[in-house]
Structure formats: structure tokens, C-alpha cells
Amino acid sequence: MGFRIKRENIGFMLILPTLIIMSLFTVFPLFEGIRISFTDKHLLKEAMSYVGFDNYRGLITDEVFLISLRHSLILTAVVVFFQFIFGIILALALKQDLPGVRFFRSVIMASWVIPVVATVVMFQFMAQPDYGYINIFFRLIGLKKLNTYWFGNKYAALPVIIMLHLWRNIPFYAVAFLAAMQAIPKDLYEAAEIDGATAWKIFFAITLPGIRNMIIVMVTIHVLWTFNNFDFVFLSTGGGPVNATDILPVYVYRQCWRSYTMGYGASIGTVMLVILMIYFIVYIKIYERSER
Amino acid sequence: MRKKIVTIMLVFVFAGIAALLFAGGETAKGKVSLSFWNMPFVTQEVSPQYVTKWEADVKVVLPDYEVDNFYGPGKYADQRDKFLVQAKSGKPDVIEGLLEDLAVYVQKGLVEPLDAYFNAWEDKDQFVVSTLAPLTINGKLYAIGYNTNARALVYRKDLFAKYGLKVPKTWEDFILTAREITRRTDKKVYGLFLCTQVGGPRAAQEFISWYYQVSGKKQMFDVSGGQKKFNGTVDQLEIVLTLYDEAFKGEYPACDPDERGNGWPSEDPGYVAGRWAMAPMGPWLWGRRTESDTAKVNLEQNTAITSLPYYSKGVPATYLEVKPIAMSAFSEHKNEAWELIKYICSRDKMGEWLADSGGIPARKDSLQLDVFTKSDIGWWIQGFANELPKSVAQAPINWGPVSEANLRAVNYVIYDEKSPRESAQWLYDKINDLLDRGEL
Numbered sequence: 001m002g003f004r005i006k007r008e009n010i011g012f013m014l015i016l017p018t019l020i021i022m023s024l025f026t027v028f029p030l031f032e033g034i035r036i037s038f039t040d041k042h043l044l045k046e047a048m049s050y051v052g053f054d055n056y057r058g059l060i061t062d063e064v065f066l067i068s069l070r071h072s073l074i075l076t077a078v079v080v081f082f083q084f085i086f087g088i089i090l091a092l093a094l095k096q097d098l099p100g101v102r103f104f105r106s107v108i109m110a111s112w113v114i115p116v117v118a119t120v121v122m123f124q125f126m127a128q129p130d131y132g133y134i135n136i137f138f139r140l141i142g143l144k145k146l147n148t149y150w151f152g153n154k155y156a157a158l159p160v161i162i163m164l165h166l167w168r169n170i171p172f173y174a175v176a177f178l179a180a181m182q183a184i185p186k187d188l189y190e191a192a193e194i195d196g197a198t199a200w201k202i203f204f205a206i207t208l209p210g211i212r213n214m215i216i217v218m219v220t221i222h223v224l225w226t227f228n229n230f231d232f233v234f235l236s237t238g239g240g241p242v243n244a245t246d247i248l249p250v251y252v253y254r255q256c257w258r259s260y261t262m263g264y265g266a267s268i269g270t271v272m273l274v275i276l277m278i279y280f281i282v283y284i285k286i287y288e289r290s291e292r
Numbered sequence: 293m294r295k296k297i298v299t300i301m302l303v304f305v306f307a308g309i310a311a312l313l314f315a316g317g318e319t320a321k322g323k324v325s326l327s328f329w330n331m332p333f334v335t336q337e338v339s340p341q342y343v344t345k346w347e348a349d350v351k352v353v354l355p356d357y358e359v360d361n362f363y364g365p366g367k368y369a370d371q372r373d374k375f376l377v378q379a380k381s382g383k384p385d386v387i388e389g390l391l392e393d394l395a396v397y398v399q400k401g402l403v404e405p406l407d408a409y410f411n412a413w414e415d416k417d418q419f420v421v422s423t424l425a426p427l428t429i430n431g432k433l434y435a436i437g438y439n440t441n442a443r444a445l446v447y448r449k450d451l452f453a454k455y456g457l458k459v460p461k462t463w464e465d466f467i468l469t470a471r472e473i474t475r476r477t478d479k480k481v482y483g484l485f486l487c488t489q490v491g492g493p494r495a496a497q498e499f500i501s502w503y504y505q506v507s508g509k510k511q512m513f514d515v516s517g518g519q520k521k522f523n524g525t526v527d528q529l530e531i532v533l534t535l536y537d538e539a540f541k542g543e544y545p546a547c548d549p550d551e552r553g554n555g556w557p558s559e560d561p562g563y564v565a566g567r568w569a570m571a572p573m574g575p576w577l578w579g580r581r582t583e584s585d586t587a588k589v590n591l592e593q594n595t596a597i598t599s600l601p602y603y604s605k606g607v608p609a610t611y612l613e614v615k616p617i618a619m620s621a622f623s624e625h626k627n628e629a630w631e632l633i634k635y636i637c638s639r640d641k642m643g644e645w646l647a648d649s650g651g652i653p654a655r656k657d658s659l660q661l662d663v664f665t666k667s668d669i670g671w672w673i674q675g676f677a678n679e680l681p682k683s684v685a686q687a688p689i690n691w692g693p694v695s696e697a698n699l700r701a702v703n704y705v706i707y708d709e710k711s712p713r714e715s716a717q718w719l720y721d722k723i724n725d726l727l728d729r730g731e732l
Contacts, residue, residue: 258693
């Protein structure tokens with residue numbers, strides 16, 4: 001008497017391992033994190049009690065949380081916007097049949113391949129006073145008075161971190177957009193040219209709609225990645241100088257692993273989750289409406 | 293057939309899981325496997341040559357044990373976090389660390405009291421009593437000290453001679469002298485380096501040294517029967533924060549403004565490379581003399597050691613560092629772990645280690661070894677040993693959030709976000725808030 005699996009259940013059986021792993025490593029931690037956010041869990045204490053919304057009430061008056069939230073929103077908006085703009089420009093450039101463009105296409109992803117820690121160390125060297133490339137450049141163009149350690153300057157640190165994001169991710173956008181552009185039928189461009197459409201008209205009427213789905217994917221992924229990004233800030237400034245580059249993921253880390261206040265840290269994580277969920281709900285609604 | 297394949301695969305999977313779960317500390321050869329987390333072996337604070345020798349020696353002296361040559365993560369903060377999470381797994385068996393972290397481990401019940409082991413050890417009388425006191429929490433000895441030092445000031449005696457400067461005794465002279473060096477060298481050499489890195493252990497230790505001077509050596513916290521009391525005042529904190537404020541001010545500041553927010557990763561290599569003329573320091577810096585010819589000359593020929601300049605209305609005081617070696621309360625091989633601790637803290641091993649890295653052994657007989665009495669390091673060790681009578685050990689609390697708050701207050705001041713008074717008030721309120729919430 002052998003065991004038999006009904007044909008209609010085979011599909012379910014095949015995805016069962018994935019479902020089990022996702023439940024263990026995604027769903028359970030997610031709900032556990034939300035549960036802990038309603039407690040006063042402290043890593044050095046055995047006892048833990050439920051405190052209702054106390055942690056969330058604390059966030060409203062927590063100056064560093066509000067600064068971190070503002071920085072996270074600014075960072076995400078600015079980074080994703082400029083990645084999108086420069087990504088399209090670079091993709092259009094790569095699409096042209098220019099000398100050396102093939103070589104450029106093959107090396108363009110280097111910034112994506114380099115480990116984040118190496119990228120940060122490289123930028124830290126470039127930002128050094130006196131001998132860093134950034135300061136050498138300013139000296140060459142007669143702006144020696146700007147000589148400073150850029151990650152240590154409270155006004156410049158966040159823009160430098162934004163540059164770091166752009167440097168790493170623009171080529172990724174460009175390659176993705178280029179692939180989408182190459183899938184647009186050439187007939188459309190030929191017809192437009194015959195009709196006497198300008199380059200701008202062609203771009204807005206053919207290219208942009210043609211890569212629309214790719215734009216949606218890239219923007220969606222990068223809003224998520226940038227908002228949750230921890231390593232760039234943690235490795236380069238740790239949230240400083242003072243609170244100039246504090247962002248929510250770094251603040252969560254500090255609450256959990258410097259102060260050991262897991263409950264409070266989890267409440268910040270839950271706020272991040274809610275913000276991203278609101279973003280996705282609105283985004284999907286807009287997308288669905290435009291599809292109709 | 294398909295059933296057989298599934299069955300065989302399941303057997304392999306479960307066998308693998310069982311092997312992972314039930315593999316204990318016994319190695320294939322029947323040796324007891326021990327894990328020792330020791331940051332100086334990772335960071336090259338101890339020379340790689342010495343680590344290699346240590347590994348060869350331990351195999352000979354403790355032939356029945358297999359000591360893992362993974363010495364943990366290379367930062368104390370990471371090591372502490374990982375130990376807090378994984379200690380109950382029984383690994384590591386033995387852990388080196390910071391005194392501040394030991395209090396956290398004790399609070400969490402992660403380290404074993406060593407009184408019974410230590411009292412039965414014939415070498416126990418060789419340990420300097422003052423190094424055992426900070427390791428005794430709630431009446432129990434939780435670690436053995438292997439290394440002690442007091443924070444002192446290292447300075448470039450060649451530059452002082454060249455510019456005809458006197459060694460500063462008070463904070464006022466300290467800042468003025470440092471500014472003068474910055475001016476005379478046209479900022480090629482800054483007079484001073486102070487660690488201001490939020491979250492950096494060295495920055496926290498420097499801050500507390502200045503605090504002890506202002507408080508008249510009174511602890512920042514009193515700990516009694518599980519109760520903690522904050523002794524600091526806004527006035528005291530303001531005085532300490534004003535020192536940092538002054539250090540980064542002026543056309544020719546004492547400290548390089550571009551180094552604001554930086555810590556020991558800049559302080560140590562910067563000093564040996566000749567980028568600053570003075571720095572609060574411990575004896576570990578000796579280990580950097582092999583980095584370059586400049587470092588060797590600067591450390592062996594151009595450096596002298598003196599007391600930290602003190603607050604003129606306070607008392608001379610400094611931070612006492614005792615580096616502990618502790619045993620995990622969850623080690624499956626406690627007796628063997630104790631044998632390893634005894635080996636690490638034996639006369640010769642402690643002496644050899646600290647002669648290599650620069651440090652004051654916590655054993656009296658180690659200090660009598662030829663490596664200290666008949667070598668170049670003698671004057672260096674003595675310079676820091678002279679400061680021990682002025683030193684104060686930190687109270688056993690969870691220092692992490694306090695140290696972070698202290699350095700945030702420093703950063704508010706040096707980045708002109710708040711005045712020293714405003715920052716002191718913020719810090720005072722923050723520490724009281726941490727205390728009220730039971731986070732210390």
C-alpha cells in the first residue's frame with residue numbers, strides 16, 4: 001500500500017518547502033517583531049510585559065526618531081528620483097551607437113558588483129581633507145576653502161551619502177532601462193520619424209510608455225531598498241555627525257544593540273513597515289487605475 | 293522507486309540535522325574543543341607572529357584540548373552583541389573583553405563566578421589586588437584580569453623641545469599648548485587628538501577620565517544592592533563638555549576639526565604617523581611601532597609619557613582599565629575552560645603577550661620577567677604604571693547607553709548644536725531618564 005499524492009495536490013506539495021521556509025524566516029519574525037513592539041522587552045532583562053501603545057507614544061516625542069524619519073523620507077525620495085532621471089539618461093546614451101559604448105556597457109555594472117563596505121571605504125578616502133579626490137578637485141578649481149572631511153561635515157554628510165547611493169545604483173537602472181528600450185519595436189520609431197516627430201516627442205510618446213513596466217519595477221524595488229538601507233549610513237557615518245545622517249534602520253539598530261531596548265526598536269521597525277505598506281497600497285492603486 | 297528516493301533523502305536530511313544539533317565539544321580525536329574569543333588576537337593589537345607562537349604553545353601545554361583559532365569578531369561592540377545572543381549555545385567557552393561589558397554579562401547571567409576556581413589556584417596571590425576589585429561584582433569574582441593600565445598622555449617630546457614648550461599640567465595649559473603646536477606647524481601637526489566617536493569605547497573612556505577629575509574621583513554611579521544612583525550634576529558635566537568645546541575652537545584649534553566624531557581608528561595611527569603631538573593613550577600603542585619607520589622613531593625616540601592634564605579646581609584622576617578573561621556560564625567544559633584561563637593568565641604567557649602588545653600585566657611575577665626588566669619596553673610600561681594610583685575603575689552598570697549619551701553630548705558641543713550648558717542639561721536629563729527606565 002503505497003502513498004499517493006492526488007494530481008491536483010502536487011503543485012501544493014512542490015511549493016510547500018518554500019512556504020515552510022518563508023513562514024519560519026519571514027512571516028514568524030514579522031509577527032514576532034510586531035508583538036515585541038507592544039512590550040518593554042530589554043535584552044538584559046528576563047522579565048517582559050505588555051505596555052500597549054507606550055512605545056508608539058514615545059516615538060511621537062522622540063526627537064531623534066523624528067529626525068531619522070525625516071532623513072529616511074528625504075533620502076528615499078531624492079535618491080530614487082535622481083536614480084530614475086540619471087538612469088534614463090544613461091540608458092539613452094548607452095543605446096546610441098557611439099565609439100567605445102560596447103566596452104562601457106560591459107564595465108558599467110562595476111559599481112554594483114563592488115561590495116558595499118568597499119564602496120564606503122573608497123568614498124571615505126575620497127572625502128578625506130587635503131588628500132581626498134573631492135578636496136583635490138575643489139582645490140584645482142580654486143575652491144580650497146571648501147577643504148573638509150565630507151562625512152564629518154553636518155551639512156554635507158547626507159548629500160554625500162545620497163551621492164553614494166546614486167553612484168552605486170544609476171548603472172543598475174540604466175542597464176534595466178536599456179534592456180526595456182531594446183524590446184520596443186523599431187517600427188514605432190521609424191513610423192514616428194516618417195511622421196516628423198521630434199526627439200522629445202518620440203521619447204515621451206514611445207520610449208517612456210515602452211519602458212513603463214520596467215520603471216514601475218525599478219522604482220518599487222528601490223523605494224523599498226533605499227528606505228530600508230542600513231549599511232551605507234552605518235558604515236560611513238553611523239548616523240552622525242550629531243544626528244545629521246540618522247535614518248530609521250540605523251536608529252532601530254542603535255535602540256536594539258546599543259541600548260538593548262528591543263521593544264522600542266521593534267516599534268520603530270513596525271512604523272517603517274506601515275509606511276512602506278501605505279506607499280505600496282497607494283502605488284498599486286494608482287498603477288491599477290492607469291492600467292484601466 | 294519514487295518512495296525509496298524520498299525515504300533515502302529524508303534519512304540524509306535528518307542525519308545531517310542530528311549531526312549538527314548533537315555535535316558536542318568533543319573532536320574526532322577525542323580532544324575537548326574550546327572556543328576563546330579574544331579581540332586583540334584579531335585586530336593585530338598583538339602581533340600575528342605572537343598569535344602563531346601562542347597557538348603552537350597551547351597545543352603543547354594543553355595537549356588534550358583543541359583551542360579553536362577563531363577568536364571572535366574584531367570589534368568589542370560586535371563581540372558583546374554576539375555573546376549576548378549566542379552565549380547560551382555554550383560558545384565561546386572563554387571570552388576576553390572590556391570591563392564595561394563584563395557588567396552587562398553579569399547582569400544577564402552569562403558568565404560564571406570564578407571564586408571557587410581562583411581560590412584553589414596556587415598562583416592567586418600573584419595577582420594585583422586592585423585589578424581583581426573591579427572584576428568583583430556583587431561580592432563574586434567574575435573574571436581574571438590579564439592586563440591593566442591607566443590612561444596617560446603621550447606627547448612628542450621632540451616637538452616640545454623644538455618649540456620650547458612646557459608639558460601641560462592643567463586643562464588651560466593643555467589647550468593653549470596644543471593650539472600653539474597647531475599654529476607653529478601651520479596645521480601640519482595638530483596639538484591634540486581627543487576621541488569623540490559616538491559608540492567608540494576609547495571615546496567613552498577618555499570622557500570618563502575628565503569626569504573623574506571634575507567629580508573629585510567620585511563615581512558617576514553608585515551601585516548598591518541592585519540599586520543605581522546617578523551622582524553627576526549639570527555643572528560637572530558642563531565643565532567636561534567645555535573642555536571639548538575649547539579643544540575644537542579657534543583659528544588654530546587644539547584638535548583637527550575634520551577629526552570631529554572620530555575615534556581610536558584615527559587616534560592611534562595618526563599619533564604614530566606624526567599627525568598630532570599629544571593624545572590620551574594606553575600602553576597598547578607600543579604594538580604600532582612596527583607599522584612603519586616613522587612610527588618606530590616616533591614611539592621609541594620621540595615620545596614621552598606624562599599624567600593627563602587635570603581640571604585645576606578638581607583632582608588628578610584617570611580611567612583604570614582592567615581587561616578581563618571570563619568563562620561562559622553555559623560552557624559545557626568548565627573545568628577545561630578554567631585550565632585554559634589559567635594558561636592564558638599564567639606568569640609567562642601573560643608576560644609574553646603584554647610585552648608583545650604593550651601592557652601592564654595583572655600579575656606581579658610577570659612584571660619581573662626579563663621581557664619587562666631587561667628590554668626597551670620598560671620605560672613605556674613604567675610611564676603608564678605611574679598613573680595607576682590616580683586611576684578609578686568604572687562602576688558595574690550597563691555603560692552602553694550612558695557612554696553613547698556622553699558622546700552625543702560631546703558631539704552637540706563640538707558641532708555647535710548646543711552650548712556646553714545646554715548639552716550638559718540634555719545629558720543630565722538623558723542619564724536620569726535611562727536610570728528611571730531601568731536601562732542601566
